[in-house]
Structure formats: C-alpha cells, structure tokens
Amino acid sequence: MGYRRNKEALALVLLLGAVTAMAQDHKKFVVVPKGIYEVGKSTSTQNPLRKVTVDSFRIAIYETTNREFAAFVAATGYITDAEKQHNALVFEPGLDEFRWKNDSTAYWRYPNGVSRGGINDRMNHPVTCISYRDVQAYCTWAGVRLPTLDEWEIACRAGTHTNYFFGNDDRSIKTYANVWHGHDHKKADYSDGYMYTSPVGHFKPNAWGLYDMYGNVFEFCTGKLTPSERPSIAHARGGSWWCSSSACHAFNSYSIGQVHVHASFSNQGFRVVEK
Template sequence: MPQAHARFDLSAENAPPGQETTSTEGMVVIPGGTFTMGAREKEFARADEFPNASVQVDSFLMDAHPVTNQQFAAFVEATGYVTTAEVAPDWEEIKQQLPPGTPKPADSLLIPASLVFSAPQKEVSLNNHHSWWKWMAGANWRQPQGPGSSIEGKENFPVVHVSWFDAQAYAQWAGKRLPTEAEWEYAARGGHDEYIYPWGNEPVSPERANYWQGEFPYSNKASDGYEYGAPVASFAPNAFGLYDMAGNVWQWTADWYHAQYYASLKNNPVNKNPKGPEQSYDPLSPNMPQKTIRGGSFLCNDSYCAGYRASARMKSSPDSGMMHLGFRCVKDL
C-alpha cells in the first residue's frame, strides 16, 4: 500500500480570530483500503477487541499528530469556548448515568474539576483505579496538573482535559471531524495489516513511544525522558507519517463504545466505512453512555492496559476530561 507523508508546522495558527478554518495544513493523506479490524494477539488483548472483521475505509486526511495546546488555544481565543472541565457539573445530567437512587454528592464535589493522575507511594491493586486518579478542582487544559500548574512552555504538547464535546467543538471549528474507530485503527497500522503496533510487531520500548516504564502506577523510571506527556512528534511516525498513534495521550473517536460491537461486524463479508454502534453499552457501567478512545497514553504499561497496541480500545463518558486524554481530527477527501 502507498505511504503518505506531509510536512507540518507546529507553530502555525489555525485560523484568523473568529473564523472557521478548512485548512489541511498539518494533515496527511491516508489512502483507502481494506484491513482486518481487531486484535492480532491474545496476550494483552481484551474481549472487546474480538472477533476480527473485514473493514474497508475510503481515503481521508488525518492530523499528523494530536491537537496541541497552541492549536486549542487558538480555537478558544477565536471563539471564547469554555471547556467542560471549566464548568460546574450538572447533577441532573450526571444522575441519569448512575443507578437509580444514587445519592447526590456533596456540593463541594460539584465544582469545575477534572481527573489528575497522582502516583501512590507503594504498590496497589491494579483493579482499583481510584488509587491513582484524583478529582481535582481547578484542573483543566490550562492547568493540567491542577492549580499552580501551567502549559507555558508546553505549546507543542497535546492538549488534555478535553471532553468529547470539547473535541467535537474544535473539530467543527477547524472544518474537520473526529475519526471513526475503523479509520483510527486502519491509520494506526500504517498500511501493514499484520502489525500489532504502529511500528510493527516488536515489543514497545522507550525509543518507540511515550509510555510507563517501571512498575505501574507507583514507580516510573521515565526511560523515554518523559514522566508524563511529551511534545507531539517526539517519536518516529508510522508508515503513513502519523505521530503518537501509540502512547502519549489517549484520543477520542467519533464512535459510541459497545462491548459487543465487533460481533455485529463479523457476519458481513466487508464492512464499508462503519460508523460504530447506534448506542453505547458497557456491562461494567450499563447506565453510562461512553465514547471509544484509542492509542494508549504515558500511563500505559504491559502490566496494566498495553493501550499502545493498534487494536486496543478503551472508553469514557463524553463529558470526561483527564490528564492523559486528548484527540486528533480527520477530514474527508
């Protein structure tokens, strides 16, 4: 399959203030084709990465790297947009995602906030993510580690603490859209259908991606040079010229998450440009609609999620914002 590459300028502004842009600057052409969607391996794969299905996608344009702080700041300056994490949560909306009868939390918790990673001091159970995630008041895209932190000097880092709604708003302003799961996975493999990772089948290493080296979540050796996020394009691109398709930050997709979605694709000889399920379903959180996220992050480790595999899927409610979650956009040709 042909490879596509494009140069991009990390310092380029997205558009004049107050105007939408339809620029394709910083995007690469992803040539259409057919691939097998789903996991190749069983060692790290989850049940929702099976069964495999044949999928065809048309050619499209994709951002060479996740949207940066600088790019997102240009959007906010042009539009006055306020992100989800900067607005107090609405209990009437939240309780619809929870089991009936769930008591209302204290008003002190219903404040503008977001989830920030905080490493425990010792080994903890990997089944309890509350051991390392903290709901922190004042954490948002401008203050990614909470009050007192800043993105100054991190203009070329991926923007984080953005909800799915925030990503959608940016994409619309930029004249783009969020990728489907099928587009994202196809692009991650770089035209090599047999690849487990964007770079091939060799295990992850500090030279290939920004991920957690050491014992998750309490001991990070940071052998790749980054304790948390890294500037975009710090590691080699895949065969399509796409950076950060493995590690650094998880990335929102357009699709709803459904644990059995792949089973609905299995019986079709070829699934052309699938748009995901019509509704969300997660047996672990049956009342909470969730969107699929892809790519893994600086917190991924083989002992926990191995999210830097091309087929790896995770999910989050569309109003969520986290310290390791960003996005990139695509555009139809």
C-alpha cells in the first residue's frame, strides 16, 4: 500500500511539474528596447504616420490562454461580464457579414455557447468571451498590464515599415495567422485547420519571436485615439480568426478596432506586458 501511495504521489508531482512548466512556457516575454519608433500609416486618419518614443518593455510572446485565465478564476472566484450579463456575441456560419449572434450561454468556458462545447481540449487556445473590464481584473491579479496602442504596434512591426511585418502582400498571411480564408462567412472555413481559435504559437512568429500578432483573436490595448473619446470605449488590434481579406481585414500592423468595455466576443482576447 505504501509503495502505491508513493507511486501515486510521484505521479502527482510529475503532473504538477508538467503543468507548471507548461504555464511558465506561456509566460515567455520578448524585450523591446527603449527608443524612437515609427508607427501608423500615411493614409490613415485614425492612426497617422508618426514617430513615438517608448521606454523598454517586455511583451508576452503568446496571447493569454484559457489555462492561464482558468488559474485566475480558480484563485479569485471572478465572474466575468458575459456570465453576469448573458450578452456574449458568438459566430456561426451562415450569418450575414459583420453579424454576430447573442448567446446567453456563452462565456469564457463555453466561448461559442454551451451547444458547441467547452474548452477542455482547448486550454492552450487564447481565452475569449472576456471584456476589457475582465482583462483589467486579470492583469491586476497577475501583476501584469496590457500593452499601449503604440507598444503593441511596435512589437507587431518588429522593425518593419510595411503594412504587415512580412511585407505588403497579404497573400502570405496564412503562414503567420489564423484568419478566415473564405469569400464570405456563409460556410464554415477550415482551410487552415481551424474555424474558430487555434492553439497559441501554432503559426509562424514575426522577426522578434511574437506569435499570433495577426489573427486568432483581437488583442485589447490601453490608450485612446483622441483625448475626448468616451471612457466606455476600449481598443483592440491585430484582427482575429473571423477577419478575412474581404471583411474586416484588420490583420495588419496599423488598424485599430474599438469595442464597448463590457462587451464580450468569441474572437476577442489579449496578451500582456510585464509591469
């Protein structure tokens, strides 16, 4: 009996060690040096071409995963906006362009609604169906923060000045990002292996080793586009699995999206910066 207990204890230690190692792996960061960087685009009124000065910062190479968010909820008992308000917006093939479906059962554990299954086999996918307010709560608990709009773009560009960190031709996007390749959203698109989210780090990184800067999920950032912007508005960047060349097309280095701070979408997530 003692041998069996010791064997079970050893198995538990090994399991916990593997889980810890996996969690740590998803907390790797890249250092972006202090300096003057070019951001924006000459033809954009929302994000005009300019130079900005930033201090050095360390940004996560991966988007925050379901596993990491689950640890936060387990430690704090936190209840997300989607769970309180039952207002998460999800997608299913057949909807008209830019149309989303309200699913009262959807939240981070069931990001596409209960009928489409949970995250048990997708713990290394980015967490979704979380609001900007939820993300701020996670960051406070984890001792991290969101990147600013400028920091995100600098990290995404990785020293480039083109529309994408791989050039100006978006036909190479499938190598670097989980996006929608169908002509429209009437039929499911699995052409890159995934209709919804993909595991973080599945596609190729940019030159600085950052994965999923385009596609997979939109990533929340801090900052406002104008000083008078309403405090109820939050911004996100990078596009998502839903974005295609004919709809949204935000999987680039310069576009900036916006969403209400309490809104929860099944294509919305985040990555963090060390404080």
